[in-house]
Amino acid sequence: MEPILKGRGLVKRYGKVTALDHCDFDLMPGEILAVIGDNGAGKSSLIKAVSGAVIPDEGEVFLEGKKIHFTSPIQAREAGIETVYQTLAMSPALSIADNMFMGRELRKPGFMGKWLRQLDRAEMERLARDKLTELGLMTIQNINQAVETLSGGQRQGVAVARAAAFGSKVIILDEPTAALGVKESRKVLELIQDVKSRGIPIILISHNMPHVFEVADRIHVHRLGKRLCVINPKDYTMSDAVAFMTGAKEAPAQTEAA
Amino acid sequence: MSSADTTNDGVAKFEQPNRGFLGTVQHLLHVNPALVPLIVLVASIVVFGLLLGSKFFSPFALTLILQQVQIVGIVAAAQSLVILTAGIDLSVGAIAVISSVVMGQFTFRYGLPVEVSIACGLLFGTAIGALNGWLIAAMKLPPFIVTLGMWQIVLAANFLYSSNETIRSQDIAENAAMLQFLGAKFNIGGAVFTVGVLFMVLLVLVLAYVLRHTAWGRHVYAVGDDAEAAELSGVNVKGTIISVYAVAGLICAFAGWALIGRIGSVSPTSGQLLNIESITAVVIGGISLFGGRGSILGTFFGALIVGVFTLGLRLMGADAQWTYLLIGVLIIAAVAVDQWIRKVAA
Numbered sequence: 001m002e003p004i005l006k007g008r009g010l011v012k013r014y015g016k017v018t019a020l021d022h023c024d025f026d027l028m029p030g031e032i033l034a035v036i037g038d039n040g041a042g043k044s045s046l047i048k049a050v051s052g053a054v055i056p057d058e059g060e061v062f063l064e065g066k067k068i069h070f071t072s073p074i075q076a077r078e079a080g081i082e083t084v085y086q087t088l089a090m091s092p093a094l095s096i097a098d099n100m101f102m103g104r105e106l107r108k109p110g111f112m113g114k115w116l117r118q119l120d121r122a123e124m125e126r127l128a129r130d131k132l133t134e135l136g137l138m139t140i141q142n143i144n145q146a147v148e149t150l151s152g153g154q155r156q157g158v159a160v161a162r163a164a165a166f167g168s169k170v171i172i173l174d175e176p177t178a179a180l181g182v183k184e185s186r187k188v189l190e191l192i193q194d195v196k197s198r199g200i201p202i203i204l205i206s207h208n209m210p211h212v213f214e215v216a217d218r219i220h221v222h223r224l225g226k227r228l229c230v231i232n233p234k235d236y237t238m239s240d241a242v243a244f245m246t247g248a249k250e251a252p253a254q255t256e257a258a
Numbered sequence: 259m260s261s262a263d264t265t266n267d268g269v270a271k272f273e274q275p276n277r278g279f280l281g282t283v284q285h286l287l288h289v290n291p292a293l294v295p296l297i298v299l300v301a302s303i304v305v306f307g308l309l310l311g312s313k314f315f316s317p318f319a320l321t322l323i324l325q326q327v328q329i330v331g332i333v334a335a336a337q338s339l340v341i342l343t344a345g346i347d348l349s350v351g352a353i354a355v356i357s358s359v360v361m362g363q364f365t366f367r368y369g370l371p372v373e374v375s376i377a378c379g380l381l382f383g384t385a386i387g388a389l390n391g392w393l394i395a396a397m398k399l400p401p402f403i404v405t406l407g408m409w410q411i412v413l414a415a416n417f418l419y420s421s422n423e424t425i426r427s428q429d430i431a432e433n434a435a436m437l438q439f440l441g442a443k444f445n446i447g448g449a450v451f452t453v454g455v456l457f458m459v460l461l462v463l464v465l466a467y468v469l470r471h472t473a474w475g476r477h478v479y480a481v482g483d484d485a486e487a488a489e490l491s492g493v494n495v496k497g498t499i500i501s502v503y504a505v506a507g508l509i510c511a512f513a514g515w516a517l518i519g520r521i522g523s524v525s526p527t528s529g530q531l532l533n534i535e536s537i538t539a540v541v542i543g544g545i546s547l548f549g550g551r552g553s554i555l556g557t558f559f560g561a562l563i564v565g566v567f568t569l570g571l572r573l574m575g576a577d578a579q580w581t582y583l584l585i586g587v588l589i590i591a592a593v594a595v596d597q598w599i600r601k602v603a604a
Contacts (some may be wrong), residue, residue, distance in 0.1 A: 074492050089490035091483040093550045098476055103492025105473040117472040146288070 002065055004029045004201055005050060005126065005170050007253025009065035010059035013052070020056065021225035026171065032192065032202045034212040037222030037245050043205055044174070045223065050077035051083045051172055074103075082167030088159045092148035097121070097128040099147055100162045131156070131165045135194055139226050157191060164195045171195060172203045177211055187214055209238040218234045221245050267276045287599050290515040291544045293551045294595055298542075298588070302563060314573055315447035322465075324455045327565035329354075329513055329520055331458040331558060332537035333532045338507035338557040341540050344482040344549025344598050345401035347503065349390065350510045351532030352412035357383040358514035359416055362425045362524030370512035372434040380511045386412060387507015391500035409533065409552035420526040422431055427522030440512075441519025461509065462558045469554060478502060482549025538585060539564060542592045551596070563588065 005024035013017070019042045027033050035041045048054040048062050052070030061068050063079060070076045073083060089100045101124045107113035108120040127145050132143075137157045147155060158178055163171045173192065177185040185208075192215050196202055205211050212219060213233045221228045221244045228244060229251040243249035277285055285517050287293055307315035314320075333350050340347040350486035361379035364370045370378070386408065403551070462589045469475035477498045480488040489495045518524055543560025545552030564585060571581050 083490075085490055087487065087490075090488040091480040091487055091491075091550065093483045094479055096478070098480075099491070102476070102480055102488065105476065107473070115466075117474070119471055120474060121471075142498070149288075157452075182354060214445060 001028060003062075004026055004064055005203075006061050006062040006065075006150050007046070007050055008062075010046065010049050010061070010211060012042075012049055012055045012056050018225055020049060020059075022059070023222075023226040025050060025220070025227065027201055027203060027228075028218075030196070030201055031198050031217040034204045034206060034216035034219045035222055036206065036212060036219060037207075038240060041222045041245070042225040043222050045173055045225075047083075047203065047205060049175065051081055053083075077166070080167060080169035081172065082163035082170070083242075084159045084174060086161050086177060086178065088155055090147050090155065090159060091145065093146055094144055095123045095144045096132075096150075096158055097143050099158065100128045100131070100165065101122070104166070106241055127165070128161075131161045133164045135161050135164065135191055137161060137191075153180050153186065153187050155183050156180065156184070156188050160188065160191050160195065164198070164200065167200060170201055172205075176204070176205065176236040177208055178208065185211065209241060212241075213238055221251070223247065260441045262389070284599060291567060291599070292303070292559060294592070295543045295563060299559045299563050299566065302566045302570070304579035306566060306573075310570065310573050313572060317447060319569065319573070321449040321451060323562065323565040323569050324458075325452055325520075326451070326569065327561045328452065328458045329517055329529070330532065330535045330539055330564070330604075331561040332454075332461060332513040332516055333510055334543070334557045334561050335458075335461050335554060336506035336513070336535040337533075337536040337540050338543070338545055338552070338554050339465070339478065339509075340506050341537075341545050341547060342478050342482045342552065343499055345394065345487070345499070345501050345503075345505055346405060346508045346547070347390065348402070348405040348533050349386070349412055350506065350513075350536055351529045352409045352416065353383050353386050353507055354511040354514040354532055355516060355526060356386070356412050356416040356419075356514070357511035358518050358524055358528075359420045359526050361435075361437055361515060361518065362430070363420060364439065365427070366425055369442040372436040375434075376436065376515060379514060380508060383511025383514065384504050384508040387510070388500060388504035390507070391503030394503065395496040395499035397590070417527050420527055424526070425524040430518070430523065431475060437515070438519045438522065440516040441522070452519065453580075454519050457512065457516065458558075461512075462554055465554045473527070474498070476502070479550050481550075484550070535564070542585075542588050544592060544596060546596050546600075547593075551600075555587045560592075 003026040003167065005027040007023065010020045010025065012020040023042070023046055025046060035043050035046065037146045045054065049056040052073045052075050052151070055071055060131070063081070067199060068079065081227040093100065105125050106120045108118045110169065113120065129143050135157070137154070147158065150158065160173070160176065176188050179187060192202060192204065204216060216233055218233050219233055219241060220240065221231065221247055231241065231244070240249065244251050265334035334352060335352055349461055358377040360382045361375045364375035364378050367374050373496060390404055390408055391443060393399050394401050440452065442453045443450055477488065477493045480491070480493055481495050481498050485495050517529055521528055540560035541547065541560070542558050542563055543552065543558065545556055568581050568585055572578070
């Protein structure tokens with residue numbers, strides 16, 4: 001099977017620091033791929049390199065077999081790769097609907113939209129509500145409430161819903177459960193499963209081993225700027241994974257997995 | 259709007275939390291940021307009306323307030339846009355004055371048709387604003403510094419270019435009456451309006467529409483709220499900021515035109531306090547200096563509050579310093595309320 005998103009020989013240097021050292025990366029269609037690694041291993045650089053947030057110094061990125069060259073996250077987004085950043089990238093004072101359509105607003109048809117540039121609020125609100133309902137985020141009280149009045153989990157939910165609404169090919173989630181409590185984490189994990197069941201592949205960056213082992217189909221272990229190995233969570237334990245990523249244990253031989 | 263009511267079919271459930279009285283007030287203000295200045299405005303009109311009777315509570319006196327605040331009101335509308343992006347524009351007054359000087363000098367020194375001169379003045383103001391925006395968005399300089407510098411540059415250029423000469427009111431009325439167009443008065447049953455007042459009201463309404471109902475307006479809020487988040491969501495932050503300062507420059511140029519109408523002459527020394535007065539109106543109007551919160555209607559009410567206090571206290575025969583003292587109190591109170599509103603939780 002051809003990977004939907006593929007990186008080959010990616011290199012990124014910041015001055016004397018090599019964040020990515022000829023790193024490979026594969027995301028298969030329909031899977032949840034977790035990316036784990038110690039702090040400073042280069043996880044973020046890897047994800048930024050495939051999502052257009054940084055431009056790699058060397059190496060190639062392929063989306064559905066076609067070579068791509070993103071110079072900004074906006075381009076990646078237009079190609080169908082949505083990223084949910086750890087900071088969520090939402091405007092706290094604006095409403096849920098405003099945030100979901102930020103940067104890709106819908107205008108009213110006809111004179112009002114064409115000449116007076118009027119936004120089609122009713123339609124945006126309807127779509128936003130549909131999307132949230134679809135993903136089971138029914139506890140959201142009001143689509144017009146400001147994002148800052150939501151709880152952490154709800155905010156994460158809205159951000160994921162936004163990505164799911166527009167991300168046609170790949171969704172990247174950066175530490176989606178890091179700031180959440182137990183109950184809210186559970187909600188978000190369910191949400192991730194839900195998105196996956198729609199056939200959209202997900203890249204999940206996380207430090208939380210129980211969460212990774214719960215939802216991931218494969219785990220990409222990142223160490224010293226490159227892919228150390230890819231493991232199946234069914235074949236290894238959490239302490240194995242931690243041992244691989246910290247270098248306490250030799251990685252399994254098969255570097256080219258599934 | 260109607261689709262907001264589809265909630266009763268159980269698609270998305272409302273659970274109205276019990277907030278208590280203070281909480282309800284806080285929530286209401288959070289949703290309608292222009293409510294505080296509106297209440298203050300109505301209350302101050304009522305109080306002065308009770309104290310002064312028909313001397314204050316007459317169509318003439320009330321519309322006099324509108325005339326007195328028109329310049330500040332127009333400039334404050336420009337200032338609102340800038341402050342909503344979490345910026346500040348200290349050069350608004352200078353832009354207004356130099357635009358009026360350009361309009362006057364182009365007509366009288368170079369003999370250009372007055373319509374062309376006015377267009378040149380408007381363009382000039384827009385260009386200075388765009389330059390401000392470019393320095394801030396592209397060169398990443400702090401708005402305070404850029405506009406502080408621009409204020410001095412533009413004001414000095416204004417004095418150098420005009421040789422500090424005033425163009426007299428009679429000359430303008432005889433040769434280029436169009437320059438005083440925004441000062442033209444018309445009477446409706448004792449209430450006196452000027453074209454400038456009408457322009458201010460229309461400007462506020464148009465900006466309120468643009469900010470609420472267009473993508474550009476939403477982007478202005480998003481950029482002021484969290485520029486990085488806006489950028490990641492796909493907003494053209496740089497373009498938004500440059501356009502905001504350019505539009506602010508254009509509006510200030512219109513204020514310069516209105517200034518000619520108000521004082522009759524073209525004077526390079528006029529409008530010196532416009533920057534501080536506009537910021538005052540914006541703050542009293544409940545727009546957050548940290549950006550992203552507030553509404554242009556609030557600014558309009560803020561400007562009117564200042565006008566009501568100024569006229570009311572003058573009619574009462576109070577020392578003018580009382581006005582400044584009370585305005586000072588209002589500024590601090592407005593920011594305190596802003597901080598309180600920001601504390602809303604889920």
